[in-house]
Amino acid sequence: MSAPTVTLPLEVSQSTPLLEVQGLRVAFGGKEVVHGIDFSVMPGETLALVGESGSGKTVSALSLLRLLQDAEVQGAAVLSGEGRAPARDLLRLSERELLAVRGREIAMIFQEPMTALNPLYPVGDQIAEVLQLKQGLDRRAAWQGAVEALRDTGIPDPEQRARSYPHQLSGGQRQRAMIAMALAGRPRLLLADEPTTALDVTLRGQILELLGEARKQHGMALLLITHDLNLVRRFADRVAVMENGVLVEHGTVADVFSAPQHPYTRKLIDSLPERDVVEEEAPAGEPVMQAKDMRVAYATRLPGFKGWFRRGEFVAVKNASFAIPPGRTLGVVGESGSGKSTLAFAALALHPHRGDLEVLGRRWSGKAATDNAIRRTVQVVFQDPFSSLSPRMTVEEIVGEGLAVHEPGLDVAARRERVVQALADVGLTEGQFHGLLSRYPHEFSGGQRQRLAVARALIVQPRLLVLDEPTSALDVTVQKQVLGLLQRLQRERGLSYLLITHDMSVIRAMAHEVLVMRAGEIVESGPVREVLDSPKHAYTRTLVEATT
Amino acid sequence: MSGPTPASSSIDRAPAAAPRAASVSQSPAARAWRRFRRNRLGFVSLVVFCALVGISLFAEIVSNDRPLLVYYEGQFYVPLARDYPETAFGGEFPTPADYLDPYVREKITSGSNWAIYPLNPHGPATISYDSKYPFPSPPSRENLLGTDERGRDMLAQLIYGFRLSVVFGLVLTAIGVVIGVITGAVQGYFGGRTDLTFQRFIEIWSSMPELYLLIIFSAIFSPSVWLLVVLLSLFGWMGLSDYVRAEFLRNRQMDYVKAARALGVGSRQIMWRHILPNSMTPVVTFLPFRMSAAILALTSLDFLGLGVPPGTPSLGELLSQGKQNIDAWWISIETFAVLVITLLLLTFMGDALRDALDPRKVDR
Numbered sequence: 001m002s003a004p005t006v007t008l009p010l011e012v013s014q015s016t017p018l019l020e021v022q023g024l025r026v027a028f029g030g031k032e033v034v035h036g037i038d039f040s041v042m043p044g045e046t047l048a049l050v051g052e053s054g055s056g057k058t059v060s061a062l063s064l065l066r067l068l069q070d071a072e073v074q075g076a077a078v079l080s081g082e083g084r085a086p087a088r089d090l091l092r093l094s095e096r097e098l099l100a101v102r103g104r105e106i107a108m109i110f111q112e113p114m115t116a117l118n119p120l121y122p123v124g125d126q127i128a129e130v131l132q133l134k135q136g137l138d139r140r141a142a143w144q145g146a147v148e149a150l151r152d153t154g155i156p157d158p159e160q161r162a163r164s165y166p167h168q169l170s171g172g173q174r175q176r177a178m179i180a181m182a183l184a185g186r187p188r189l190l191l192a193d194e195p196t197t198a199l200d201v202t203l204r205g206q207i208l209e210l211l212g213e214a215r216k217q218h219g220m221a222l223l224l225i226t227h228d229l230n231l232v233r234r235f236a237d238r239v240a241v242m243e244n245g246v247l248v249e250h251g252t253v254a255d256v257f258s259a260p261q262h263p264y265t266r267k268l269i270d271s272l273p274e275r276d277v278v279e280e281e282a283p284a285g286e287p288v289m290q291a292k293d294m295r296v297a298y299a300t301r302l303p304g305f306k307g308w309f310r311r312g313e314f315v316a317v318k319n320a321s322f323a324i325p326p327g328r329t330l331g332v333v334g335e336s337g338s339g340k341s342t343l344a345f346a347a348l349a350l351h352p353h354r355g356d357l358e359v360l361g362r363r364w365s366g367k368a369a370t371d372n373a374i375r376r377t378v379q380v381v382f383q384d385p386f387s388s389l390s391p392r393m394t395v396e397e398i399v400g401e402g403l404a405v406h407e408p409g410l411d412v413a414a415r416r417e418r419v420v421q422a423l424a425d426v427g428l429t430e431g432q433f434h435g436l437l438s439r440y441p442h443e444f445s446g447g448q449r450q451r452l453a454v455a456r457a458l459i460v461q462p463r464l465l466v467l468d469e470p471t472s473a474l475d476v477t478v479q480k481q482v483l484g485l486l487q488r489l490q491r492e493r494g495l496s497y498l499l500i501t502h503d504m505s506v507i508r509a510m511a512h513e514v515l516v517m518r519a520g521e522i523v524e525s526g527p528v529r530e531v532l533d534s535p536k537h538a539y540t541r542t543l544v545e546a547t548t
Numbered sequence: 549m550s551g552p553t554p555a556s557s558s559i560d561r562a563p564a565a566a567p568r569a570a571s572v573s574q575s576p577a578a579r580a581w582r583r584f585r586r587n588r589l590g591f592v593s594l595v596v597f598c599a600l601v602g603i604s605l606f607a608e609i610v611s612n613d614r615p616l617l618v619y620y621e622g623q624f625y626v627p628l629a630r631d632y633p634e635t636a637f638g639g640e641f642p643t644p645a646d647y648l649d650p651y652v653r654e655k656i657t658s659g660s661n662w663a664i665y666p667l668n669p670h671g672p673a674t675i676s677y678d679s680k681y682p683f684p685s686p687p688s689r690e691n692l693l694g695t696d697e698r699g700r701d702m703l704a705q706l707i708y709g710f711r712l713s714v715v716f717g718l719v720l721t722a723i724g725v726v727i728g729v730i731t732g733a734v735q736g737y738f739g740g741r742t743d744l745t746f747q748r749f750i751e752i753w754s755s756m757p758e759l760y761l762l763i764i765f766s767a768i769f770s771p772s773v774w775l776l777v778v779l780l781s782l783f784g785w786m787g788l789s790d791y792v793r794a795e796f797l798r799n800r801q802m803d804y805v806k807a808a809r810a811l812g813v814g815s816r817q818i819m820w821r822h823i824l825p826n827s828m829t830p831v832v833t834f835l836p837f838r839m840s841a842a843i844l845a846l847t848s849l850d851f852l853g854l855g856v857p858p859g860t861p862s863l864g865e866l867l868s869q870g871k872q873n874i875d876a877w878w879i880s881i882e883t884f885a886v887l888v889i890t891l892l893l894l895t896f897m898g899d900a901l902r903d904a905l906d907p908r909k910v911d912r
Contacts, residue, residue, distance in 0.1 A: 375810060378810070390822050391826065392577075393822075402811045440574070
């Protein structure tokens with residue numbers, strides 16, 4: 001690795017850094033993933049460590065507390081002294097000494113609060129345990145402290161919530177509970193690893209405000225690990241950009257964002273997806289898909305004795321009406337649980353629906369023989385490119401499968417030719433990948449896999465693609481490329497898209513019309529400019545505000 | 549489930565394609581095989597086991613009371629494959645020739661005549677009449693591992709008994725896998741009411757007292773290996789079925805299955821091409837353990853006298869002889885050793901397979 005190492009601008013400041021990391025190297029099994037990075041965190045400041053997945057940002061942070069198994073860590077991470085405690089190098093402390101640092105001086109919150117909280121204990125107990133251990137409180141005082149800590153995070157009815165188990169809390173409440181737990185030890189530094197990525201957009205701002213609040217109150221410093229540049233701009237004081245285990249740029253947020261020095265930083269900053277779609281009025285003609293008063297429901301189990309005889313019903317989509325003209329994109333936005341994915345499955349007839357749903361004038365019948373003709377015109381691309389490709393099939397088998405179903409007459413050579421063509425259409429060629437057709441999905445990166453998924457859908461020449469969060473599992477720069485690919489395909493082939501997403505920037509870049517869904521209902525719909533620029537419904541307004 | 553899912557940290561952008569570009573693309577099965585080979589204990593076990601099975605499949609050539617080839621007065625005879633009367637070799641009676649009879653032996657080896665005897669000149673039912681000791685006779689030059697209580701050569705008994713056990717285990721495992729995979733796949737893929745009905749059926753079926761049924765049936769029908777295969781197969785598929793069902797339940801939720809359904813691929817194709825290959829890990833891991841269970845089952849039934857018909861060489865029967873002739877130590881110890889080695893080899897192979905197929909293990 002011959003990437004330039006960026007040295008810290010030595011800050012002329014009277015205070016010493018709270019944490020000074022120098023020449024941090026992390027390796028797994030002899031393979032180095034972090035190549036000697038330097039950074040420092042001043043008391044009370046927010047430093048954002050930014051980078052895409054695989055850049056080593058999380059590994060760097062976890063290695064500070066030596067939370068990584070099998071990792072070989074080199075370098076120094078000096079935590080400044082406080083009170084009687086002298087300055088210490090975290091990487092050289094014994095496991096015993098480190099225990100006193102973890103939670104007490106440096107605490108950590110994780111991306112996924114459901115897995116970071118123990119599902120077998122009420123959250124109050126888990127917070128109280130920290131208080132007992134780190135502040136030496138007795139049980140009653142610790143419980144009181146736990147309730148107070150929860151109250152501080154703004155959870156309503158904290159006495160009640162303290163007795164709840166993690167699964168009984170909503171995602172936002174769980175993250176608040178975890179923050180309460182982390183703050184319970186009154187740490188001087190909080191490591192926050194993607195603290196809001198798992199949350200709905202409207203909650204993200206709230207959680208970060210909460211963290212900022214806590215920072216001011218306790219004079220705590222925050223090391224925010226994230227890939228979300230929006231958050232960085234809004235909440236961080238300084239930012240450090242990582243690429244492939246190297247710190248490429250470092251500076252105050254204002255400096256880095258207004259005048260990025262390193263090409264990678266520039267690439268990250270303008271990875272906001274661009275709008276590049278046909279804008280004219282849709283040509284008159286039959287819509288590709290049309291729904292009227294569509295209703296989708298799931299059977300649920302009724303509680304108690306009743307459940308033995310009758311099944312309840314959860315209505316995921318109510319009274320949905322929409323039309324998708326040829327060559328246009330209908331965006332569906334909403335938070336998790338709003339029914340937007342259910343809508344997508346119903347459109348694909350992977351889930352039964354009631355009401356009218358027509359694809360090019362034909363209705364789903366529920367019989368394989370008649371539905372197969374419609375299936376050919378409606379294809380799908382899923383969110384997670386890792387689970388949407390069977391790991392035991394080769395590229396040729398995956399992409400060629402649609403032909404086997406819809407054009408069984410093709411011989412092997414003709415089929416292969418079509419597969420190669422479809423792969424070329426999405427930008428995957430034999431030239432880039434030797435033996436492309438006989439490769440397995442695990443050899444491709446997330447963005448490349450998503451291209452494979454698009455190729456699988458395109459090969460049967462559909463008219464409509466259902467895109468279920470097509471880029472939310474991808475890094476921002478890759479997201480931009482995949483969206484660009486989708487835009488090009490739409491321009492060239494007049495494809496229609498039903499785009500399901502929670503990401504307003506994707507909607508802005510892709511959609512012509514937009515539906516805003518909440519709790520199964522369409523609360524607002526219309527041309528994308530109108531809806532996003534002058535939202536009428538209060539919910540749409542919160543969504544739009546949360547993302548700008 | 550629906551909605552925004554974080555994924556940034558789980559998805560690598562660059563490393564997937566670049567570092568492997570040089571190496572030839574490998575199927576997951578090929579990777580598993582490579583990992584299996586790297587586990588030395590497991591791989592050696594596999595080689596040894598295959599060698600033992602290979603040898604035992606040719607047991608007639610290795611251990612038999614007939615010569616493989618006889619050259620007698622300008623003519624070739626193949627006693628291994630055909631019966632010849634004693635008169636063919638200048639004997640007096642038109643009865644099948646007994647090649648261990650010193651008289652016959654002398655006839656076919658004197659002068660220009662010659663005969664090739666197998667390494668161990670005893671068949672599975674040959675009785676060593678000329679032994680110097682009362683039966684069971686201890687290891688000697690004639691009977692390298694001694695004889696059992698009926699005067700049959702122990703080495704021959706062990707070779708043929710091992711073969712029977714292994715073949716029995718293989719057949720039982722194969723049948724169990726086929727039935728288990730089919731029933732598990734149907735339950736897991738269709739789920740709902742099909743699953744519910746089938747699960748109840750399995751619960752009832754598995755609560756049947758297997759051993760008593762075997763005793764009853766062995767009283768009704770004349771005992772034979774095939775009867776045992778059928779009876780044990782009736783109960784041997786349920787464990788695997790549960791594993792396969794769980795895998796199918798999990799895998800049918802995967803996006804690649806949904807994508808295939810959206811493409812219009814039929815249920816049977818989805819089960820066969822998409823889900824089954826991704827559900828084989830527990831099946832393959834299960835195989836060696838299932839086989840050792842089958843071998844043990846046969847051995848126990850033979851030990852109880854409920855197994856193969858009397859006179860068939862079997863490890864279980866030898867064990868019960870060992871129990872009755874406790875002072876003939878060689879019977880118990882040799883049989884025990886063969887059983888332990890067989891089961892150990894299978895277990896080592898199973899462990900290695902499990903490690904090789906463990907999705908959480910990363911190639912370094």
